Amino acid sequence: MRDQDLRLLLPSVAVWIVTGVCLGATVRTAVMIAVGAALLGLAVAAMWCAGRLRWGFTGPALICALLAAGCATAMAMRLETRDRHPVHEMHGKVTMWLSLQEDPVPFGPVSAGTVRARVEIHAVARRSVPAASAELIGNAQSWANLSPGQRVRAVVTVGSARPGELVVARLRASGTPERLGRPPPMQRLAAHLRDRLQRSSSRALSPKASGLFPGLVLGDESALDPDVREDFRDAGLLHLTAVSGANFALVCGAVIFALRLGGAPPKVVVIAGALSIIGFVVLVRPSPSVLRAAMMGAVGLLAVLSSRRVQALPALGGAVIGGLVWWPELARAPGFVLSVVATAGLVVVAPGVRDMLRAARVPGGVAELVAMAVAAQVTTAPMIAYLSGTLSLVSVVANVAVAPVVAVIGIVGTAAALIGGIGGAQGIGMMASELLIRAMAPEMWWMISCAERLGSAQWAVIEIPDGWSGLAVAAGLSATVVAAVAGARRIDGDGLRRALARCRRGLARWAP
Template sequence: MNTSDLRLALPAAGCWAASAAALAAPIAVNVALAGVLAVVGCAVAAWGWRESESKREWAVTIAAACGVTAASAVAVTLRIVAVDAAPIRAAEGKPVVELEVTGDPKYLPHSQMLLPVKIRTLSGRNQRPVAAQLAATAGPVDPLPGERYRVRVRARPPKPGPSNRLSAARLSAVGELRLVRGPPWWQSVAGRVRERLRDISALSLPERAAGLLPGLVLGDTSGLDQETSDNFRAAGLSHLVAVSGSNFALVCGAVILGIRMTGASAKTVVVLGAFTIVGFVILVRPTDSVLRAAVMGSVGLAAGLGSRRAQALPALGTAVIIVVLLWPQMALAPGFALSVAATLGLVLWAVPIRRALVRRGLPEWLATLAAMTLAAQILTTPLLVLITDTVNVLAVPANLLAVPVVGMAGLLGTAAAVIGALGPRYGPGGVLAEFLIRAAGPPTRWLIVVADWLGAPGWASITIPAWFGFVLILVTGACWGIWHVRRVAGDDRPVVPVWHHGKGE
């Protein structure tokens, strides 16, 4: 690993930390922090300009980190100011608002739902769009992102806490939701794909498998029963229904590989790959892990278009900076932290672990699966302990048993979702989709069996104090630092980067 691979680590960490702190701190503190960082960055840059080339490089890195961190604090502060000044904060009575749906509804008992929205107009007057949450009676059809509704509401302040700092209000619908404008065509297509996959899965598979397959393919867990969900969480398999980076890489990688096999030029591959990334994000909804994976894929495509090597650590650092600047709330999202930690673990340790296992006589294919599973668990396990006070003691064997079939179920399910949305339900597309879903049945049922075996025991998840997770993170970081220093010191040659063009070597 080259030292240059780590230059974006400091700006990325600073951007992440500044966004998280800005969501929790008063506005005056945020402004002061941004000012101090800007001054420090300028001072370091001026000092480095007069020093040697090696010191100048580090000075540039530190100055850039200060600049990015200050920009993050300013960006979050401006958003907080805009939310605090939103007219809905001062609204009285039961005003009529026009809302735009921004995500999937969360269904509650008694036919109620919580819907993430943006407030577009208040009492007929346009205003700067601000985020809010609407509680309303669920209708027969799921609202789609991009749809606009007009409704009379009762407004309350958002719940206190940093995670709600960018939300303007909690709204309760007093009357009926009246559709003002339908969703964009691409969201209509995405909604049709998701609905058709649920319908065909329900007709082709047993109940539990039918609820799981849309989650594996599109992150749609609306049909997942509670028992299966609990067992997946206890066995450390819940990331499989969260459309993590692995799902993203599997689907987009298969499409790009197919395009390459046709003999298309590199530019064509990059352009069509970009359309694949955008389409998949729209289809599965822009959650934290999907956005992270999409930004990393876009970074790799941009590097390919410029005929430059896209190394994984710089790409991950760039992805963190872009995601946190565009969506500051991600800085406090546990899923985003776990996604980045898993990717970092794969980048740092997958190849060394694989080589060590092969040297000890393990077959290449089994060593690869074991290395990917262990590398992802190295950093995610301490984080899970820190966040949830629990650890999944059977996560590694559960993932080893699940990995060989996840790709098969994901690819078959994705193909069925796209093909099944073409034409009428019982047309050729629907028939072929049903065949593909039936083929995805055995691997999907196997995943349920693994979750039931390893997630159902009461000791699959054990409670551990949160401070122990923090200690594990420190120990893991210290071990990696010692290993990296010894590796570099023991080899006079430049250390080969661990990742080039998406291949770990």
């Protein structure tokens, strides 16, 4: 940590805490937090002017106080807007004009056949209202095939929003929504490419692999086999079927690598990398989770490709602040927490694990893969334990085993999705897409086999207490691993080999 730039660490933590607290608070509480943070900043500035504090403490404290005050003020305004919206206090059944903000996702028991989606309210009973977000629950048969941006008219039952959210209400849809027009062109393009990829996959791969392939490439889990989902969950690989920062890092990294190989100027490389991230956002459909993954992917790519790795932590802090300002509800979203800590592990923990493995003469490529898997496991294990009360014992092995094919599938699959969208359903574009996907059959077999073998072991996942006690247990184990890595980094390669030799001799003495 000595060579890391930590200047944005405290400000990002301050913004995160203030945002999370204000989400579950009233307008008055948010205003009090803003005033308190501003007064604290003034007190620190006054003490510095009096010569009682050094600038090394005063500067970061002032930045944190100002950001906290500004964040709390913005949250107070958002809470005020939510509380004054006409739908906020409304109850009962009514007809609304809505537009979808994200893809509907399955919600609750599979047998119930319900989906949940974030929608934007435009009108109530033919009367226009200020645009506001709401959470909608509807029948899967009626809502699952709608694209983000699609405007509909639907009969809904209005209920109160859950605490800790900025939505004005929770809506339960009745019947089938009436579509009003078509989705925006960008969303129609994304839907077209996703549909073509599903068709090509079903023609080129086995049933299990064809349902998994779109999830690995675009996060489309609509055709994922339940048994495959269960195996991936037990093996610690389910995160691969959702759009994450890794997807963005792979696609953008491939573009940057190709341009560097061709001798492109640095400015062209930077612009092309940014455009590839934007293009992939369009392809997988913009949503808060996708944009969050795009931010974390950009930070992770910076950590891997930058010659100055100290830039990665400030970038992560800036991404956290920007994400929370843009979408405050991320402060309490488990996915955001997992993304941030996994990216932080890639930046902080992974280099130490890699150096330790290289000192033990582990090949460079293998050391990088193991280091990234270990870093992701030790940093995300506490949060996973808090949420699910489980601890995976095979996650590191499984992620290392499939890492090489994940990169190939992600890059080739994205190319297949783009090529498949060209021409008609039986045209040359679909034929080329099918050939590319068919070439991925061995990689898909390997990934599914790893998940089945490792996930089916009885000891693959152990149960520990959930909640704060489980978090404490997993955090203790993670801290032990990090401390061991930090201690091992101080030992050179010869010293590490001598230590391992002493361990073997000690075990030999006690062996029967």
